[in-house]
Amino acid sequence: MTTKNNSLSNKTGNWRTHRPEINHQKCIGCSLCAKICPEACIEMKNHKAFVDDDYCKGCALCAHECPVKAIEMKEDF
Ligand code: SF4
Numbered sequence: 001m002t003t004k005n006n007s008l009s010n011k012t013g014n015w016r017t018h019r020p021e022i023n024h025q026k027c028i029g030c031s032l033c034a035k036i037c038p039e040a041c042i043e044m045k046n047h048k049a050f051v052d053d054d055y056c057k058g059c060a061l062c063a064h065e066c067p068v069k070a071i072e073m074k075e076d077f
């Protein structure tokens with residue numbers, strides 16, 4: 001049984017069109033993006049956010065929520 005969000009069954013395929021890019025100079029470490037991410041694939045390290053691209057679905061919720069606009073969605077081919 002796979003219950004964790006980062007289970008193998010939840011790994012993102014090659015259909016994703018966009019992925020978030022985090023500007024760590026702008027990131028203030030509030031962790032809102034990590035809390036809002038439906039895939040739970042944003043991890044906080046030393047008060048900075050990092051995305052696990054293997055599981056990110058490109059929904060852009062994190063970019064929408066970031067209070068300092070540190071997350072930009074980039075095309076993902
Ligand atoms: S784009 Fe969506 S799935 Fe990817 S890190 Fe942001 S909130 Fe999570």
Ligand code: SF4
Pocket residue numbers: 022026027028029030031032033034048049065066067068069070071
């Ligand atoms: S929401 Fe923005 S400022 Fe807050 S941790 Fe995420 S990237 Fe950093």
